[in-house]
Amino acid sequence: MNTTPARRALAASLLSLSVACVLQPALAASPKAPSFDTKRLSEQVKVLSSDAFEGRGPATAGETRTIEYVSAQMQAAGLQPGGDMKDGKRLWTQAVPLLRAEITGTPTLSxxxxxxxxxxxxxxxxxxxAPLNGASHVTIKNVPLVFAGYGVKAPERNWDDFKGMDVKGKILVVLINDPDFETGTGDFGGKAMTYYGRWTYKFEEAARQGAAGLLIVHETDPASYGWATVKNSNTNTMFDVVRDDPAAVHAPLEGWIQRDFAVSLFKQAGLDFDALKQQAQTRDFQPVEIKGATFSADYDADSKVITSQNIVGLLEGSKKPDEYVMYSAHWDHLGVGQPDAKGDRIYNGAVDNATGTAALIELGRAFAHAKKKPERSIVFLNVTAEEKGLLGSEYYSSKPLYPLGKTVGVINMDALDPHGPARDFNISGSAKLELLDRLVATAAKWNMHYSPDPKPEAGHFFRSDHFPFAKRGVPAISFGSGDDRIDGGVAASKAWSEMYTRDRYHQPADEWEASWPFTGMARDLQVLYTLGSDLANSSAWPNWAPDSEFRAARDASADARK
Incomplete structure (x- = not known):
């Protein structure tokens, strides 16, 4: 990934004065952090992404192996179990009930x-x-289709893509991302994606509108990934949190269609896809019936409630054990799915996210073996079902084992770069919060600088496990490896990132490589260790920026921190 000097300068100007004035003295300090063993990091990624773990799919034998391996590694590292209570003792896991749905046989679609x-x-x-409304069979027969722009209903922006038409019982066709993506200007934050641009929102809104189904038109740039990722992520087993009324947030049919197919569909109905797309970027857009076109579907589904597990390690604080600093990462990947061109069906998930899980274990080891025990408790949360919609972190943050009001902050790690060190780092999204200020100051000790998210239009802020905590007010960031490698610069990092997204992301080719040095991860973990250690040995309660949409939720829990 790349970022221009101008954007970096802009990012620097956004940093609060507290960084320059309050945290500046720390910049002169020499880095003091434990070293992290690159061979151990490599071995853990190798094991977790081996075929024996079958792609670490939730509710599979791969999950069982993952829980056994990670909990054993956490125990050997010196951590204590921090999960559910049983017979007066903590387990290594937190039970996460999920709705599991899988299409049985080949769906008939026309x-x-x-x-x-x-x-x-x-x-x-x-x-x-697979249907997530609890249905065991989906039958849709000759249902009319309606183009509903970006599928957005945002009263605070005076925006309604459904106005003027009752779309109940119809199949909606909508665009991915939000209306500002093409132009970079408008009512939805410019180039940076809002939550309205995420496919999760679009599915939810279709259900609220009473639609029979929603088909999202896939385009690589606004989605930020190719069709292979869509196919591999959506045609296998699906999961959701257990809901009181699943039909309220899931229409009977949810899916994606290729752009070329959508263009052909529109053309045969006498419509111009590109012209309608332009219209959809304006507030005046009204839904358009795709005349003469109907959609049919018929397939069975195996739907049941299963129990997956979050893995939780704990290091109890020496002075303030009821205050918590949290590190998080997800352990799951896509399991066994559609074969690639080579016939490989195991989605190993080496970078995504065996790297984050290995990092979590090794951070636990570093804290457990530190000369001085941290004053605050530290939680090491390895969540399930991130790939299915951040479900493990959503469940934990809705039913926390440790109070969110007394959780100092969450440092999430997802898909770290296993190559050499970079001169910079980034985070998912562009949120403004004091936790980022502290990370900027800490990283500067290693001569690392902060680069803003180079693709804010990809909506990364909503795609990592820190988001369920953020929306409940907990200061939370998802750390990202830099894009300016010391060896090879921006060009080397960009080339690898583009290759990974195109050829490996959510594909069987995301496999461990013996050539990966892991030296960049080892250095980055020193930075993240220092950030967490400083928080754990202080009385600080970082908050969101005053104008952040998450500030009010955090302030509402202020009494818990008195």
């Missing part, structure tokens, strides 16, 4: 236009998800 029916192949023109 589009009829002008009286001619066209069979659609799952994973090619279309990727339909």
């Amino acid at each position: 589009l009829s236009e002008g009286g001619k029916a066209q069979a659609l192949t799952q994973g090619e023109q279309i990727a339909v998800r």
Whole structure:
């Protein structure tokens, strides 16, 4: 990934004066942090992403192996179990009930236009998800289609893509991202994606509108990933948190279609896809019926409630054990799914996210073996079902084992770069909070600088496990490896990042490589260790910026910190 000097300068100007004035003395200090063993990091990533772990899918034998391995590693590192209570003792896990749904057999999908029916192949023109509304069978017969722009209803922005039409019982076709993506200006934060641009929101809104289904038009740039990622992420087993009324947030049919297929669909109905896309970027847009086109689907689903597990390690504080600093990472990946061109069906998830899980274990080891025990407790949370919509972190943050009001902050790690060190670092999204200020000051001790998210339009802030904590007010960031490597600079980092996104992300090719040095991760963990250690040995309660949308939720829990 790349970022321009101008954007870096802009990011620097956004840093609060507290960094320059309050935290500046720390910049002169020499880095004092334990070293992290690159061979151990490599070995853990190798084991976790081996075929024996079957892609670490939730509710599979791969989950069982993962729990056994990670909890054993945490115990050997010197941590204590920090999960659910049983018989007066803590377990290594927190039970996470999830709705599990899987299409059984091959779904029958078709589009009829002008009286001619066209069979659609799952994973090619279309990727339909297993139903998450609790249904065991989906039957949709000749249902009309409506183009609903970006599928957004945002009263605070005076925006409604559904105005003027009752879309109940219809199949909606919508665009990915939000209306500002193409132009970079408008009512939705410019180039940076808002939550309205996320596919999770679009599915939820379709259900609220009473639609029979939603098909999102995939385009690589606004989605920030290719069709292979869509196919692999949506045609396998699906999960959701257990809801009182799942139909309220999930329409009967949810899926994606290829852009070329959408263009052809519109053309046959006498519509211009690009022209309608432009119209959808304006407040005046109204939904458009795709005349003469109907959609049909018929398939069975195996739907049941299962129990997955978050893995939780704990190091109890010496003076303030009821105050908590948290490190987090997700252990899951996509399990066993559709074969790639080589016939490989195991989605090993080496970078995503065996790297973060290994980092979590090694941070635990460093704290457990420190000469001085931290004053505050430290939680090491390895969550499930991130790949299914941040479900493990959503469950923990809705039913926390340790009070969110007394959680100092969350430092999340996801898909770290296993190569050499970079001159910089980034975080997912562009949130303004004191936790980032502290990270900037800490990283400067290693001559590292902060680069803003180079692709704010990708909506990374909403795609990592810190988000469920953030929306409940807990200061939370997701650390990202830098994009300016000491060896090779921006060019080397960008080339690898683009290759990884294109050829490996959510694909079986995300496998461990013996050539990875892990020296960059080892250095980055020194920075993250120091950040957490400083927080754990202080009385500080970092907050969000005064104008942050998460500030009010944090302030509402202020009494818990008195």
